[in-house]
Amino acid sequence: MVKKIVLSFLLLINISLVFSQQKTISQKVDALLKQMTIEEKIGQLTQYSFDWRATGPITVKRDQEEAIKNGKVGAMLNVLGSKYTRQYQEIAMQSRLKIPLLFGQDVIHGYKTTFPIPLAEAASWDLEAMELSARIAATEASASGINWIFAPMVDIARDPRWGRVMEGAGEDTYLGSKIAYARVKGFQGKSGDINAVIACAKHFAAYGAAIGGRDYNSADMSDRMLWETYLPPFKAAVDAGAATFMNSFNDINGIPASGNKYILSDILKGKWKFKGFVVSDWGSIGEMVAHGYAKDSKEAALAAITAGTDMDMESNAYRNNLAQLVKEKKVSIKLVNDAVRKILQKKFELGLFDDPFKYSNSEREQQELNNPEHTKIAREIAGKSIVLLKNTPPFAKVGAGVLPLSKDIKTIAFIGPMVKPLRANHGAWAINLPEIDSTYIVSQWKGLENKLGKNTQLLYAKGCEIDGQNKDGFAEAIAIANQADAVILSIGERWDMSGEAKSRSNIHLPGVQEDLVKAIMATGKPLVVLINAGRPLIFNWTADNVPAILYTWWLGSEAGNAIADVLFGDVNPSAKLPISFPREEGQIPIYYNKFNTGRPFDNNQHSPYRSAYIDLPGSPKYPFGFGLSYTTFEYSELKLSKKKIKNTENIEVSINITNTGKVFGEEIVQLYLRDKVGSVVRPIMELKDFQKIKLNVGETKTVKFIIDNQKLSFYNEKLEFKSEPGDFDLMIGASSSDIRLRDTFELIK
Ligand code: NOJ
Numbered sequence: 001m002v003k004k005i006v007l008s009f010l011l012l013i014n015i016s017l018v019f020s021q022q023k024t025i026s027q028k029v030d031a032l033l034k035q036m037t038i039e040e041k042i043g044q045l046t047q048y049s050f051d052w053r054a055t056g057p058i059t060v061k062r063d064q065e066e067a068i069k070n071g072k073v074g075a076m077l078n079v080l081g082s083k084y085t086r087q088y089q090e091i092a093m094q095s096r097l098k099i100p101l102l103f104g105q106d107v108i109h110g111y112k113t114t115f116p117i118p119l120a121e122a123a124s125w126d127l128e129a130m131e132l133s134a135r136i137a138a139t140e141a142s143a144s145g146i147n148w149i150f151a152p153m154v155d156i157a158r159d160p161r162w163g164r165v166m167e168g169a170g171e172d173t174y175l176g177s178k179i180a181y182a183r184v185k186g187f188q189g190k191s192g193d194i195n196a197v198i199a200c201a202k203h204f205a206a207y208g209a210a211i212g213g214r215d216y217n218s219a220d221m222s223d224r225m226l227w228e229t230y231l232p233p234f235k236a237a238v239d240a241g242a243a244t245f246m247n248s249f250n251d252i253n254g255i256p257a258s259g260n261k262y263i264l265s266d267i268l269k270g271k272w273k274f275k276g277f278v279v280s281d282w283g284s285i286g287e288m289v290a291h292g293y294a295k296d297s298k299e300a301a302l303a304a305i306t307a308g309t310d311m312d313m314e315s316n317a318y319r320n321n322l323a324q325l326v327k328e329k330k331v332s333i334k335l336v337n338d339a340v341r342k343i344l345q346k347k348f349e350l351g352l353f354d355d356p357f358k359y360s361n362s363e364r365e366q367q368e369l370n371n372p373e374h375t376k377i378a379r380e381i382a383g384k385s386i387v388l389l390k391n392t393p394p395f396a397k398v399g400a401g402v403l404p405l406s407k408d409i410k411t412i413a414f415i416g417p418m419v420k421p422l423r424a425n426h427g428a429w430a431i432n433l434p435e436i437d438s439t440y441i442v443s444q445w446k447g448l449e450n451k452l453g454k455n456t457q458l459l460y461a462k463g464c465e466i467d468g469q470n471k472d473g474f475a476e477a478i479a480i481a482n483q484a485d486a487v488i489l490s491i492g493e494r495w496d497m498s499g500e501a502k503s504r505s506n507i508h509l510p511g512v513q514e515d516l517v518k519a520i521m522a523t524g525k526p527l528v529v530l531i532n533a534g535r536p537l538i539f540n541w542t543a544d545n546v547p548a549i550l551y552t553w554w555l556g557s558e559a560g561n562a563i564a565d566v567l568f569g570d571v572n573p574s575a576k577l578p579i580s581f582p583r584e585e586g587q588i589p590i591y592y593n594k595f596n597t598g599r600p601f602d603n604n605q606h607s608p609y610r611s612a613y614i615d616l617p618g619s620p621k622y623p624f625g626f627g628l629s630y631t632t633f634e635y636s637e638l639k640l641s642k643k644k645i646k647n648t649e650n651i652e653v654s655i656n657i658t659n660t661g662k663v664f665g666e667e668i669v670q671l672y673l674r675d676k677v678g679s680v681v682r683p684i685m686e687l688k689d690f691q692k693i694k695l696n697v698g699e700t701k702t703v704k705f706i707i708d709n710q711k712l713s714f715y716n717e718k719l720e721f722k723s724e725p726g727d728f729d730l731m732i733g734a735s736s737s738d739i740r741l742r743d744t745f746e747l748i749k
Pocket of ligand 1: 077106150202281282500
């Protein structure tokens with residue numbers, strides 16, 4: 001009893017301490033706000049980029065220097081390294097009120113240590129790993145002076161032509177929301193820590209729905225599609241405590257996101273009660289003029305601030321117009337104050353007023369940027385992200401698949417344009433740090449060398465370029481393949497072929513690479529193809545003819561080692577595709593959680609009157625959730641604790657998974673549901689849970705899932721998130737198209 005009283009007393013003290021601290025910050029913010037001129041306030045709402053083309057002794061642009069000194073800049077981006085961030089902060093300290101700058105940066109998949117691109121990492125379905133990689137990225141960045149990370153990108157993407165598909169978690173809302181949550185937590189860390197930073201969920205909203213996959217394009221969709229498919233990962237980011245949001249470039253049903261009151265004020269700041277601040281995307285406020293939504297920069301500024309965009313990145317729309325708009329009483333000073341308050345609040349919370357140079361610490365930077373633990377983890381996560389797409393016996397032989405390769409192979413030919421380059425493994429959105437060379441990146445060649453002893457001879461030929469039509473290198477590649485006992489061919493997309501503004505109408509393997517595959521296959525040697533890319537590519541001949549294929553995405557600085565780990569079986573691949581791979585571009589968008597239509601394409605195959613193409617099957621080449629292992633898993637004993645439930649009750653689902661193969665492995669067990677009849681039509685299946693489990697040879701584990709009312713609910717016609725009584729299908733599978741166990745249950749009134 002005494003213990004209980006003491007505990008509650010301590011809790012009370014703790015709560016009041018937290019409260020008084022919060023009160024202190026908001027009091028400090030208010031006190032500061034009172035001293036600020038309108039120009040200084042607008043300064044806090046203004047963000048500029050460092051001109052990274054400027055090299056040499058002039059590191060700070062003259063006009064920026066003046067603006068910062070005059071309190072007209074609140075945040076910078078693209079200032080890299082403790083030395084330069086310190087330089088900028090010193091200038092801010094010369095301003096009248098000495099308000100420290102925020103330093104934002106696109107830390108998309110690592111800082112110096114580069115992790116797999118986010119889409120690749122999503123293939124690991126390993127939430128802890130993704131949280132950890134985000135934490136490491138933030139730790140390195142924060143030591144370099146960065147206190148604001150422009151990630152995670154949580155846009156759902158169903159169109160692989162869109163280059164930015166590489167930056168997100170793929171096509172699925174459930175998986176995407178879990179990943180959004182994990183990444184926000186990882187980036188931000190623990191408030192108050194030396195390496196805690198603020199994250200930025202982007203791009204709000206529906207950026208991934210750009211028409212035809214053309215970057216920056218319009219998103220035109222029903223409200224229900226918006227709520228059901230595109231918004232949940234953003235809500236998950238709010239739930240995880242994301243400090244900031246970034247506008248998207250697109251218009252949503254005709255209203256540009258930066259001036260979209262429905263999205264920003266009604267949903268984000270209203271319904272979701274988001275307390276952080278919203279930054280525009282680069283120039284997106286000004287772009288409302290090009291959209292034809294605002295007549296000029298002044299109207300654009302008015303639309304943006306009124307809708308709820310707090311900070312202007314690189315448009316100069318606020319800086320040039322906001323004071324006048326306040327004077328003309330078109331914008332209330334309260335609106336401006338509210339935006340400034342939120343930004344100052346974050347600066348106080350980060351501890352920047354106590355120590356503006358807290359993040360620009362060259363000693364810590366040295367340490368963190370060379371931390372071997374980070375490299376080790378990058379290698380592990382890269383291994384977890386590699387998807388085994390195919391592993392059949394070489395040619396007519398029966399027995400095991402080509403992979404894993406034996407370390408005793410005498411001669412291996414390692415061929416392809418991706419074998420030796422370093423940068424190729426980083427992919428798009430890697431950070432090019434000034435004054436740091438790239439030798440810390442492990443090329444695929446080096447990875448193999450590291451793995452193999454002197455007994456294996458490694459032969460190399462480039463074969464061809466990534467793009468272009470030149471086949472001159474084929475002869476040399478064929479010659480070394482003929483000398484080898486096995487061939488590994490590494491092909492794919494160059495790092496600058498996916499990413500922002502890198503939409504492609506043709507997502508087949510570029511250039512003559514697939515012809516190279518054909519030429520090497522013709523040698524009759526056992527062949528493994530590695531496909532490195534920032535999106536799902538199309539490679540039908542390879543998929544149908546080559547015995548072993550690993551999808552290696554862009555894996556980051558440890559790519560070479562991680563690929564070697566998987567090739568030689570030190571790591572058993574366990575990743576599963578977070579996005580469907582189309583057979584041809586004409587199938588796009590293709591995603592697993594589609595509606596059935598009145599004439600489903602995969603039923604009634606004999607009727608021509610179905611929702612299908614007459615020249616292609618209805619299924620993708622590789623489905624969502626697909627990925628093989630060097631072992632096999634058996635699914636059995638599906639049990640449901642109840643077959644009828646009320647919406648206040650749960651069902652406990654259990655299944656047994658057994659490793660029936662010859663090596664240790666990890667399996668991602670997926671739970672899908674289908675609501676058979678709804679007041680609005682429901683998808684044929686939806687991922688509602690998953691678990692990643694480790695199994696030794698012969699081991700069986702029982703996996704348990706809980707089905708609660710949340711999992712049965714959806715946005716109805718009135719946009720209420722509710723379940724409806726009726727029958728449900730339950731599917732447990734190894735992918736969306738490999739359902740191993742099924743059952744049904746009923747939700748009763
Ligand atoms: C434009 C991109 O859309 C956004 O994701 C990024 O954060 C900003 N540029 C800043 O680099």
